[in-house]
Amino acid sequence: MNQKGLLLVISGPSGAGKGTICKALLEKSEFWLSVSSTTRNPRAGEVHGESYYFISKEDFKNRIDKGDFLEYAEVYGNYYGTPKSSVIEMLESGKDVILEIDIQGALKVKEAFPEGIFIFILPPSMEELKQRIIKRGSETPESLMTRFKSAYKEINYVSKYSYAVVNDTVNGALEKIESIVIAERCRVDRMKDTILNSREELIHEQLYD
Amino acid sequence: MNQKGLLLVISGPSGAGKGTICKALLEKSEFWLSVSSTTRNPRAGEVHGESYYFISKEDFKNRIDKGDFLEYAEVYGNYYGTPKSSVIEMLESGKDVILEIDIQGALKVKEAFPEGIFIFILPPSMEELKQRIIKRGSETPESLMTRFKSAYKEINYVSKYSYAVVNDTVNGALEKIESIVIAERCRVDRMKDTILNSREELIHEQLYD
Structure with missing residues (x-):
């Protein structure tokens, strides 16, 4: 096992x-470093899925409601959060x-x-x-x-x-x-x-x- | 401190x-390795205070009564024990x-x-x-x-x-x-x-x- x-x-x-x-x-x-999700705009050089997952505020709020985040916070009007499923997936696979x-x-x-x-x-x-x-x-x-x-x-x-x-x-x-x-x-x-x-x-x- | x-x-x-x-x-x-006390006879090459503290059965029993051992055991008629005071002394001095x-x-x-x-x-x-x-x-x-x-x-x-x-x-x-x-x-x-x-x-x- x-x-x-x-x-x-x-x-x-x-x-x-x-x-x-x-x-x-x-x-x-x-x-494996967990990549956070955020509603803020990407800065120059930032890559979706590497620096952050850049998603819309609506999408973010939906995910909050579905319990998709291990934790999240609002900072200066933008949301930041740690997606739960990818962390669990990695841990279960032994990573x-x-x-x-x-x-x-x-x-x-x-x-x-x-x-x-x-x-x-x-x-x-x-x-x-x-x-x-x-x-x-x-x-x-x-x-x-x-x-x-x-x-x-x-x-x-x-x-x-x-x-x-x-x-x-x-x-x-x-x-x-x-x-x-x-x-x-x-x-x-x-x-x-x-x-x-x-x-x-x-x-x-x-x-x- | x-x-x-x-x-x-x-x-x-x-x-x-x-x-x-x-x-x-x-x-x-x-x-620092704690040296045990024992009532058994030293074997060839064993040094008092290095291999063991070789003490008499009477002495050992007195020390049991005074609570001088962290732990002790009787094995095939001989006693073996860990002296408490030296361990505490060493730990207190930061060793x-x-x-x-x-x-x-x-x-x-x-x-x-x-x-x-x-x-x-x-x-x-x-x-x-x-x-x-x-x-x-x-x-x-x-x-x-x-x-x-x-x-x-x-x-x-x-x-x-x-x-x-x-x-x-x-x-x-x-x-x-x-x-x-x-x-x-x-x-x-x-x-x-x-x-x-x-x-x-x-x-x-x-x-x-």
Whole structure:
């Protein structure tokens, strides 16, 4: 029987470096990155089915009603959501799936997939987070303070996650995430099949050898 | 503040290869291996304080009464036990500790240290376990069957452990155990200090920058 894939949820406050980590992880491993749906217009270079599934607001709302999203949110008048069926399909076929997702979305996914691996990415320090926010530009001192207050609140949610990885260097964070995946594959509650096989084999030998 | 060390408990049925794995792990890493106490006589080459602490039966029984053992057992008229104080001392000083221990002992240790990392070593197959038992010699067909029945029962206890590692190759098993240790260090419930520091630093910046 096929073993189900792992669902790896990479989450955390904005500016922590989730995107960079996921990109590096995909280059190194066999994970499948779930593509989100959105109602916003594609930007230059964005490809339907790669960057996002670009769909109409009407289509999106229909899908909400049908329960087609693992989670969704409205941001500045546009909808963003994680399609449920493709994630389930991949997991059932034994593929490991990554979701890169904000904190509210991750907590929704956790309700549907408590067996997922929920990793909270922490910035190496608040000073570093500040520098990253400043580098992104267009921040006034007031909006900077707003972002900080929001990051402060967001870090509270780490307690809802199983793992926290400090993103001091991308390679360091990657190594930790890869170790978490190996360790999770060794968890007894995920290994029932292997253990059962040992026992079946044993019974066989006792009876027929 | 000093971070407490991890307690790594390597356990499993006899013949699974616990000893070989622990030896290899100690050569590669900074773990401290707890030395057991025993009332049996030292064999040629065994050193007091390295192989075992060789103590008298009277001394051992006194220590049982004082609650000095994390766990102990009587095997063929001799006592074997894990001294509690040295393990606690090492963990408090931030040293990571390995216990190589049978299943009954491990379950006792789990009562005292539920925060320990309990790893069950599985033989790659029952056929391989059989070969290992035969190689150790002095087994009649009857005693071989008894050993198997015992291994069969022992494998049931895997459900009391967090992790199971199949010992197909020593290097493969080592890599998994090292990943488990890295992953456990990323567990949110072990990282409270780091996360608290991020928040303190943030408050500081908000007030004084």
